[in-house]
Amino acid sequence: MKRLLLTVLMALFAVSTFAQQDRIYTKDGREIACRITNTRDAERIFYEEYPSDGEVLHRFMPISAVDYIIRAGERLAYDDWGTLKAIKEKATVPMPVHKFIYGINGGVTTGNFRNKQAVGENELSKTKRGMAWFISGSMHYALRPRLYLGGEVRYDNITPYVSVKQQNLMLGPSIEQRFYLRNSRSFFFVGGSLAYSFGWRHYEPNVSGSTWEIYNKAAWPQHTVSINPKFGVDMRVANKLYLNVALVGVFDFLRMGKIDATPINQGSYNPYGYKHVDPILNVGVQVGLRFGSNEK
Numbered sequence: 001m002k003r004l005l006l007t008v009l010m011a012l013f014a015v016s017t018f019a020q021q022d023r024i025y026t027k028d029g030r031e032i033a034c035r036i037t038n039t040r041d042a043e044r045i046f047y048e049e050y051p052s053d054g055e056v057l058h059r060f061m062p063i064s065a066v067d068y069i070i071r072a073g074e075r076l077a078y079d080d081w082g083t084l085k086a087i088k089e090k091a092t093v094p095m096p097v098h099k100f101i102y103g104i105n106g107g108v109t110t111g112n113f114r115n116k117q118a119v120g121e122n123e124l125s126k127t128k129r130g131m132a133w134f135i136s137g138s139m140h141y142a143l144r145p146r147l148y149l150g151g152e153v154r155y156d157n158i159t160p161y162v163s164v165k166q167q168n169l170m171l172g173p174s175i176e177q178r179f180y181l182r183n184s185r186s187f188f189f190v191g192g193s194l195a196y197s198f199g200w201r202h203y204e205p206n207v208s209g210s211t212w213e214i215y216n217k218a219a220w221p222q223h224t225v226s227i228n229p230k231f232g233v234d235m236r237v238a239n240k241l242y243l244n245v246a247l248v249g250v251f252d253f254l255r256m257g258k259i260d261a262t263p264i265n266q267g268s269y270n271p272y273g274y275k276h277v278d279p280i281l282n283v284g285v286q287v288g289l290r291f292g293s294n295e296k
Contacts, residue, residue, distance in 0.1 A: 022047070023070040026061070027095070034059075036071050042082050043144075045069070064097065064145030080179045080188075095180040096240075097145040098292030103138040103244060105288030109156075111250075111280055132158035132166075132282070140176055148176045152193050168199035168224070178234075186242070190231040197224045225254040232286075240292040250282045 024032040024047060037058075038046035045066060049057040068077040068087060076084045110131045134157070140150030156168040176191030232246025 021050075022072070024061075025067045025069065026065050027067045028065070036069060039069075039071075039084055062145065064095065080181055095145070095182070096292065097142060098240065098294070099142055100293040101138075101140045101142075101148060101150075101290055102293075103140075103288055103290040104136070105138075105244060105246075105286045106133070106135045107248065107284055107286030107288075108133050109248065109250060109282040109284030111282030130158055132156045132284075134286075136286070136288075138174065140174070146178045146180075148178065148191075150174055150176075152195070154195075156197075156199070166199055168197045170195045170197035170224075170226070172196055174228075176230075181233075185236045187234040188232075189234065189246075190229075192227060192229040195226050195228055197226065199224070224252050226250050226252045230286075234290055237289075242290045242292070244286070244288045244290045246286050248284050248286050250284075252280050252282075 021033045022036040024030075024034060024036070024045070026032070032047070032049070034047040034049045036045065036047045041060075041063075043062060044060045045063055046058070046060045049059060051057065063078050063082060066078060068075060069084075070076075075087050077087045079085050108131060111129070134154055136152055136154035138150060138152040140148035143149050150173070152170075152172065152174050154168075154170040156166075156170065158166040158168070172193050172195030174191060174193035176189050178187045178189045180187055228251070229249045230246050232244065234242035234244050237243050
């Protein structure tokens with residue numbers, strides 16, 4: 001009799017619990033009947049399931065996999081910043097999570113080039129403002145639905161307004177955090193890279209009334225390490241295709257090279273032809289296309 005009574009009570013409890021269950025609807029079409037226990041985590045939602053054998057299963061899933069939930073009779077969905085908000089109807093545009101993202105871009109940067117040349121015992125410092133155009137390619141892999149790690153390669157052609165031209169090849173690892181803009185089906189992103197670049201500068205002195213006039217056009221290799229911040233938007237053009245528009249920066253914090261200068265009237269090598277360039281920050285804009293692979 002006691003066993004029968006206990007069974008009936010457990011059945012009534014199970015029916016009552018099921019009637020009050022929450023629902024989680026995932027982006028891959030699943031419906032999970034459960035009791036949601038925690039929605040305050042920035043990356044995961046925690047819940048409990050009650051199988052027919054009476055055992056309580058404690059589970060969680062990333063919020064990026066959640067389309068919307070029903071909790072206490074209210075329909076809720078995560079916004080682009082990971083906050084639950086009430087919605088009037090089912091979210092119909094789940095966030096695409098691409099396993100790989102490939103990009104090709106072009107753009108321009110501008111900034112100051114601070115140069116210090118040493119010739120003999122004399123030094124001359126200049127600030128040279130210039131502009132560069134560049135093309136770049138990138139590939140990123142999804143570590144998480146919104147977090148991508150990859151690499152970039154970039155070619156720069158720099159022409160300051162005072163006597164210096166430079167060409168660079170830049171490459172290095174990069175990271176990117178993406179935020180889904182549900183209404184426009186686009187992404188806002190912030191990221192950056194740590195890059196090494198190798199290039200050649202060409203210098204033609206033009207300082208009137210000084211010993212600099214006696215030197216021919218000189219060229220020297222440049223080795224640079226830079227931090228390159230970036231933020232912008234990927235605007236959806238078609239399925240898996242985005243128009244990329246971003247603000248970019250290049251902070252050169254380590255750069256050095258050597259001048260191979262020859263005086264016009266002497267024909268001999270200048271042993272003092274070393275060059276150091278102080279740290280500089282250039283800023284600009286890029287525009288291009290990005291392609292997403294099949295969803296992860």
